[in-house]
Amino acid sequence: MDHRIRGVRRVMTVLAAVALIAPLQPVAAAPIPAQGAAVVAAPAVVSSTAVKLWVKPTTRLNIRTGPGTKYASIAKIDKGQPAYATAKSSNDWYKITTKGKTGWVSGSYVRTCSKGCEIDAGPYTTNRAGLTDRYxxxxxxxxxxASVNGAKRIGDIPANSIVYRDLAWERKAGQVSGWFYVRTQGADGWMKSSALKRTSSAKTSNTTKVxxxxxxxxxxGNIPASMLxxxxxxKEKTLLAAPAVADLTKLNTAFKxxxxxxxxxxxxxxxxxxxxFFYSELGPYIAAKPGTSNHGWGLAIDFPESYNYSFSGKYYKWLKANSSKYNWVHRKNLEQYRSDGSKNPYAEAWHFEYVGR
Structure with missing residues (x-):
C-alpha cells in the first residue's frame, strides 16, 4: 500500500478515537430578544477632566465620595457657598474642596465661574493676612x-482706608483687567483698581480739635472724614476718631x-x-449689632488675633496693665472668664476702647 495512503488512514484512526473520548458539544445560538423588549446597555464608564473654576450651589447639596448619587454622602455644602473645583466628570459632576472636605457635587445644581469669581478665601484672620501689596x-x-459681576459686599468704605491686594487669591479667582482681589475692613472681595491709590492722604493729628x-x-458708622x-x-494709616490719636500715640511710645x-x-x-457685613458673617457672639459698635465712632481698635495679643500673650498682658494710663481700656465684659469663673463666650483679648474726652 502506498505510504501516503497508510498515513491518511492513521490520521483518521486517531481522529475517530478522539471523537469517542470527547464528543463535540453543539454551540447554543445567541438568544433573540423578544419583540418590544428593552435592550440593556452596559454601564457607561465615567471619566473626568481637570478644571480650574468655582462652583456655587443653587441649593443645599450633598458632597459625595464619587461622581454620582450611588456614592456615599460625606458632607453638605450650603446654597451660595463658593467652592473650588479641580475636576469635572463626563456625567456632569464636579470635584470640589470646601471646609476640609473633598468630594463631588452634581453639576445640575451649581453655577460655575472662571473669572472674577466670588470665592471662599478661608476664615478671616487679619486685615493683612501676611500681605504687603498695600493700597x-x-x-x-x-x-x-463679592465678584466682578456680583453684588456689593460693602458699599461705604471711607477714603484713605487701607486695602491689601491678594494676588494669589486673585489668580485663583480668575483675574480680570481693571479689578483687584483685596482684603480691607476685615473682608475680602473685588475692587476696581481705579478706586485705589498707593499713598494715604489722611491727616495724622486732631487738626480740627474735635x-x-x-x-x-x-x-x-457715618463719621465725617474731618473727624477721622x-x-x-x-505704616498702614488705619483710620480712627481724631481725638483718640494723641493718646494712642502715647500708648504706642510706651509699648515700643x-x-x-x-x-x-x-x-x-x-x-x-x-x-x-461683620454681623452677617460672624454673628452676635463676636460682632456688635450694626449701629451700636464703638468701632462705628472710631473709638475702638482691634489688635491682630495672634498669640502675643491673646489672653496668654505678653502684649495683651502689658496692654491690660498699662493702657488705661492713656485712656484706652479693655472692657471687663470682654475678659476671658466671668466673675463666677465660667468661660465668657463674648471674650475678646484684642479689642480695646477709647474712654478719653
Whole structure:
C-alpha cells in the first residue's frame, strides 16, 4: 500500500478515537430578544477632566465620595457657598474642596465661574493676612464686591482706608483687567483698581480739635472724614476718631519702649455697611449689632488675633496693665472668664476702647 495512503488512514484512526473520548458539544445560538423588549446597555464608564473654576450651589447639596448619587454622602455644602473645583466628570459632576472636605457635587445644581469669581478665601484672620501689596481707597464710598459681576459686599468704605491686594487669591479667582482681589475692613472681595491709590492722604493729628464727645454725637458708622485721622507712626494709616490719636500715640511710645516695636493695629473705624457685613458673617457672639459698635465712632481698635495679643500673650498682658494710663481700656465684659469663673463666650483679648474726652 502506498505510504501516503497508510498515513491518511492513521490520521483518521486517531481522529475517530478522539471523537469517542470527547464528543463535540453543539454551540447554543445567541438568544433573540423578544419583540418590544428593552435592550440593556452596559454601564457607561465615567471619566473626568481637570478644571480650574468655582462652583456655587443653587441649593443645599450633598458632597459625595464619587461622581454620582450611588456614592456615599460625606458632607453638605450650603446654597451660595463658593467652592473650588479641580475636576469635572463626563456625567456632569464636579470635584470640589470646601471646609476640609473633598468630594463631588452634581453639576445640575451649581453655577460655575472662571473669572472674577466670588470665592471662599478661608476664615478671616487679619486685615493683612501676611500681605504687603498695600493700597488706599481713593474716594469716600468706595465699593467692595463679592465678584466682578456680583453684588456689593460693602458699599461705604471711607477714603484713605487701607486695602491689601491678594494676588494669589486673585489668580485663583480668575483675574480680570481693571479689578483687584483685596482684603480691607476685615473682608475680602473685588475692587476696581481705579478706586485705589498707593499713598494715604489722611491727616495724622486732631487738626480740627474735635472732642470724643462730639464724635459720639454723630451717627454710628457715618463719621465725617474731618473727624477721622491716622496715627503718624502707623505704616498702614488705619483710620480712627481724631481725638483718640494723641493718646494712642502715647500708648504706642510706651509699648515700643517695652518691646522695641510699634503696636499692630488690625481694625479701627467701621462704617455701617462694614458692621452689617461683620454681623452677617460672624454673628452676635463676636460682632456688635450694626449701629451700636464703638468701632462705628472710631473709638475702638482691634489688635491682630495672634498669640502675643491673646489672653496668654505678653502684649495683651502689658496692654491690660498699662493702657488705661492713656485712656484706652479693655472692657471687663470682654475678659476671658466671668466673675463666677465660667468661660465668657463674648471674650475678646484684642479689642480695646477709647474712654478719653
Amino acid at each position: 488706599y481707597s481713593r474716594l469716600a464710598g468706595t465699593d467692595l464686591y 472732642t470724643a464727645a462730639a464724635v459720639r454725637r454723630q451717627s454710628n 485721622a491716622a496715627a503718624g507712626w502707623d 519702649n517695652k518691646f522695641g516695636k510699634n503696636l499692630d493695629i488690625d481694625l479701627a473705624y467701621r462704617t455701617l455697611d462694614t458692621q452689617k
